[in-house]
Amino acid sequence: MIPAWVDGRLMPVGKLEVHQRGLRHKAVSVFVVAGRRVLIQQRALSKYHTPGLWANTCCTHPRWDEEPAACAVRRLREELGISGLFPAFVERVEYRAEVGGGLIEHELVDIFVAEAGEDLAVQPNPDEVAAVRWVDLYDLAAEALRCPETYTPWLRIYLAEHMERIFGSLVAGR
Numbered sequence: 001m002i003p004a005w006v007d008g009r010l011m012p013v014g015k016l017e018v019h020q021r022g023l024r025h026k027a028v029s030v031f032v033v034a035g036r037r038v039l040i041q042q043r044a045l046s047k048y049h050t051p052g053l054w055a056n057t058c059c060t061h062p063r064w065d066e067e068p069a070a071c072a073v074r075r076l077r078e079e080l081g082i083s084g085l086f087p088a089f090v091e092r093v094e095y096r097a098e099v100g101g102g103l104i105e106h107e108l109v110d111i112f113v114a115e116a117g118e119d120l121a122v123q124p125n126p127d128e129v130a131a132v133r134w135v136d137l138y139d140l141a142a143e144a145l146r147c148p149e150t151y152t153p154w155l156r157i158y159l160a161e162h163m164e165r166i167f168g169s170l171v172a173g174r
Contacts, residue, residue, distance in 0.1 A: 002026065002061035012064040019049065022096070022104030028071045029111045029154070030058040030087050031166065034118045038140060041080065041124070042131040043152070049099040052130065055152040059109075068110035076114075080132065081123030087112030091165045097153035105154060111166055137167060 001012035004025035018025050032039040041058070045051045058079050062071035069089065076082040090113050096106040118134050135143075141159045144151045158166060 001064050003064055015061060016048070018061075019099070019103040019105065022106050024094075024096075024106045024108060025061065026068075027059065027061050027105075027107035027109040028068050028075065029056050029109050029158070030072045030076060031111070031113045032057040032076075032082070032085065032087075032116050032120065033113060033137075033167075034116055034120070034134065036137050037118060037134045038137050039116075039120070039122070039132060039134055040140065040155075041129045042133075044126060044128050044130050046127065049101060049103045049105075050152045053152045054150055055155050056158065059152075059154065069112070072110075072112045079125055079128040081125065082116075082120065085114040085116055085120075087114035090168065091162065093158070093162050093165075095154060095157045095161075097157065099153060107154070109154075111158070111162075113166065137163075 002015050002018060002025055003010055004013040004018045004023040006023060039057045040054050042054050043050055043052060058075050060075040062068055072087045076085060089110060091111045094108045099105050122132055124132055141163060144156050144159050148156055
């Protein structure tokens, strides 16, 4: 069950139902960065939406009574085997996007950024992640424009509409 708004009231709703109905719901996204490079993940082929597409380091829905920061740390560990990082909250954004199969993500997202080295130990959970790679932020933004079909809708939205707000100093120091 994830926190979603039904008739203006926040309540726990099953994840699939949330996406089938396109309900506005809480989410958490994390970007792990090393200088201007960003760790991205390719979603596992077994995911029920956007399988095989590239996304930010980690994205998820908090549990009903879970704080966003705790959720970010938990999912870094569960999806990528990353521990010892404590992402900092940087922005809250809302978006709505079709993700295929009649499913809709309508998320109010707390976005976190964590600084790490490219030598960071990463052990992807194969049920969640097919691959990971480090990529320069500007190369990523350009590639997402050139080949949008290989990236999740939310990553494309973050890069096109919120890059400066999310990556602040990385963008300013260009």
